[in-house]
Every structure is written in C-alpha cells, then in structure tokens.
Amino acid sequence: MLRRAVTVPLVVLLTGVVWLTLPLWLIGAAALSPFVPGHWRALRLTWLLVVALTAESLLLVVLLGTWLASGCGRRLRTAYWEGVHYDLVQGTMWLLFREARRVLHLSIVTEGPEPDAHPGVPLLVCCRHAGPGDSFTLVHALMDWYDREPRVVLKDSLGWDPVVGTVLRRIPARFISPGSGEDLEDQIAALATDLDGNDAFVIFPEGGNFTVERRARAIERLTGLGLHAMARRAEGMLHVLAPRPGGVIAALDAAPEADVMMVAHTGLDHLNGVRDLWRELPMDKQLVMRWWQVPRAEIPEGREERIEWLYDWWQHIDDWVEQHRPEDLSPGRWRR
Structure with missing residues (x-):
C-alpha cells in the first residue's frame, strides 16, 4: 500500500x-x-x-x-467488480496493442483451436517465456480471442508498476517472491482452485524469460541436483528453458476438471533488452502464437509421469520454434 x-x-x-x-x-x-x-x-x-x-x-x-x-x-472482490476490472484491463490492452500494431508495424497471428472448441471448460495455460512483453501478449490473446478471465502468477517485483500492483490485487492473481521461503506451490494451488468455465490459469513453467545464459544455468542446476536425465533432455532444447514442473503439477492437482493449453510463440524472442528493441524499431515483424489444447483425459496422473509429459511438450514447443523462427535470423544470431 x-x-x-x-x-x-x-x-x-x-x-x-x-x-x-x-x-x-x-x-x-x-x-x-x-x-x-x-x-x-x-x-x-x-x-x-x-x-x-x-x-x-x-x-x-x-x-x-x-x-x-x-x-x-x-x-x-465480488464477482461484479472483478468483471469490471477485467473489462478495464481488456480495454486498456486493446488500445496499447492497437497502437503497437499501427506504430511498430507489428502483427500478431494466433494459430490453434477455435475459442469455442471446448466451451465451459476451465484452462490451465502453460506458455513459453521469451521476448519482450510476451506475458501481456498472452493475457491479451486470452481475453480478446478466447474470451477468458486470466488468473496470473507473476514475480513480486512487477508489483512496483502502480497499475499492475493495483489491478492484480483486485482480481484473482498471485505475486510470488522466489527465494522468500514461502511455499510457492501452495500459492499456485490456491490460485488454481475453483476455476469456472471462463477462467484461464496462466503459468510460465520455465520461471523466467529465455536467454542463452539462463538456459546454461538451468542445465547446470539440474546436473547439480543429480537430475542427469532431465539435464540431458534440457541440453537437447535450444530455444526454451528446462521447465520447472512443481508449479504445473500443483495447478493440475488443484484444478482436476481443467484442460491444459500449451502455448508457443516466436517472432520477437530474439529481443532480450532495450538495445535490441531500439535496433529493431520500426519492427515490421510478425509475432506468431501457437496454441494446443490438451484434454484432461490425455494428462497422466502420477507425478513422475507428469514430469515426463511436461518435458515431452516442451520438446515439442522447442521443435515448433525451430521450424517457425523468423527467416531473417541466422542460427548464429538466434543462439547468441
């Protein structure tokens, strides 16, 4: 406050x-x-x-x-006022993305199941985390295209933005502080509980924005923990970080009726800082988002099986990014 x-x-x-x-x-x-x-x-x-x-x-x-x-x-925190705040967020993001498309010559293409493919089913949305503003783009797509009310998990540092800090304390959301000693999985489970048919719980399993350095540290962390099989799988994925399964499993347990939506994107993920953004303006770029809806019946029940399932999907996302990365990016520049 x-x-x-x-x-x-x-x-x-x-x-x-x-x-x-x-x-x-x-x-x-x-x-x-x-x-x-x-x-x-x-x-x-x-x-x-x-x-x-x-x-x-x-x-x-x-x-x-x-x-x-x-x-x-x-x-x-009543349903009426939560709906009002979701409408305010949706309208503001519509304005900002409209100006971004007009001024930056940025287009956003969404590929995947139609919004009404599984009506009335709550969603757990697991998204790749890379590039500037991908979390805002994801939330915008969920509200504008899928007509969903997102529940978002994000780092406490983002609460310094006055709008983010105010709005996300009036709708279902969680600010988390990695390393604070709090049980993050319990917080995630609490937020994913009691989802209704127009809700979408949003989580980024990688835990941070992709960079080459973070990828290397993630592999080193898995090796240091003795998780050599997971480290080897992470080494085979060039465009994503090794997913951290704890939060995803906690959300799956808390929302047993929900389907899972996997989301990949490419087009702006090579922009890792202010210098990259400045160099690319005006962008004249296309951001492509690919969605896959996984029915609940296809999700395994055991913890180890779910970890394997999540890694399989992250490998699939990595393969998709490899196939759809922008043509003007050479492999050397992409992996810099």
Whole structure:
C-alpha cells in the first residue's frame, strides 16, 4: 500500500508534465529521427511511451473511482467488480496493442483451436517465456480471442508498476517472491482452485524469460541436483528453458476438471533488452502464437509421469520454434 501511495502520484504527475511539454518532445524526436537508423524511430518510440503513460494514468484515475464506488473497497472482490476490472484491463490492452500494431508495424497471428472448441471448460495455460512483453501478449490473446478471465502468477517485483500492483490485487492473481521461503506451490494451488468455465490459469513453467545464459544455468542446476536425465533432455532444447514442473503439477492437482493449453510463440524472442528493441524499431515483424489444447483425459496422473509429459511438450514447443523462427535470423544470431 505504501509503495502504491508513492508510485501512483508520481505516474500521474509525470503524465501531466509530459502532456504540458509534448510539443517539445515531439519536435525533439522528429529532429533526432534523421540521424537515427530506422524510419522515424525516435518519433515512433516517443509516441508509444506517451500513449502507454497516458493509458496508465487514466486507468489509475478510473481505479480510484471503482474503489470509491465499491464502498471504499469493501465490495471489490465480488464477482461484479472483478468483471469490471477485467473489462478495464481488456480495454486498456486493446488500445496499447492497437497502437503497437499501427506504430511498430507489428502483427500478431494466433494459430490453434477455435475459442469455442471446448466451451465451459476451465484452462490451465502453460506458455513459453521469451521476448519482450510476451506475458501481456498472452493475457491479451486470452481475453480478446478466447474470451477468458486470466488468473496470473507473476514475480513480486512487477508489483512496483502502480497499475499492475493495483489491478492484480483486485482480481484473482498471485505475486510470488522466489527465494522468500514461502511455499510457492501452495500459492499456485490456491490460485488454481475453483476455476469456472471462463477462467484461464496462466503459468510460465520455465520461471523466467529465455536467454542463452539462463538456459546454461538451468542445465547446470539440474546436473547439480543429480537430475542427469532431465539435464540431458534440457541440453537437447535450444530455444526454451528446462521447465520447472512443481508449479504445473500443483495447478493440475488443484484444478482436476481443467484442460491444459500449451502455448508457443516466436517472432520477437530474439529481443532480450532495450538495445535490441531500439535496433529493431520500426519492427515490421510478425509475432506468431501457437496454441494446443490438451484434454484432461490425455494428462497422466502420477507425478513422475507428469514430469515426463511436461518435458515431452516442451520438446515439442522447442521443435515448433525451430521450424517457425523468423527467416531473417541466422542460427548464429538466434543462439547468441
């Protein structure tokens, strides 16, 4: 609460200052653009930052209004107000992705089962974690294409963003702190309990965004734990981290009626930092998301069998990424 009491006014104040000085920002970005590679790169990035900052500030003002209208927060966790907050998130993300597609020339292609393929069945969504903003893209697709209400597990550090920290404390979600000593599997199980037919529990089994360095550390960790068979399987996967099965198994146990949705994506996963993003603007890229729905009857029951099943799927995702990676990326650059 104290953290948001500091960050919320700062964001709103910063937005006001940016809009008051916006002509200067736009003139400066336009003047800089001829000296920067890429067509109007500086101007495009400036505009996107202004849009994102404005959307965040407006949403914070609306969130204050919902808090007051819900009896100063007393009814916020009711089904009605949770639905209101999901609608607010969906509308804001629609705006941001619309601007990203328009300004960055970014397209998003979704492949997989139709949204009504299994109506009324709750989903456990296991997604590859790589590239900038893939968690936001996944949530956007779940809400916009599949018409689902996501329940998200994410690191506590993301709660520093005032909108994320506010909204995700008003809808079913969990901030977790790896290394804090808390039982993370219990927290995951609690969030995955009592899913209804339009819910989607979201988890990233790799536990972090893919980089070559993290891949090597994950293999070393498995070897150090004496899990040599799992380490060998991880060595055979070039584009994903070795999945950590504990959270997935906890979610499966907590939601025995749910199907599983496996998600792979490629197109932006070679962008590992601000320098990569700057180099690629305007992107003119296509992000492809591939979904596979796994019926509950096809999921094994035993723990060891489920670990093997999860590794099999992650190998399948790795193979799919290998086959669908962007053509303009050479293998050397991709694996850098």
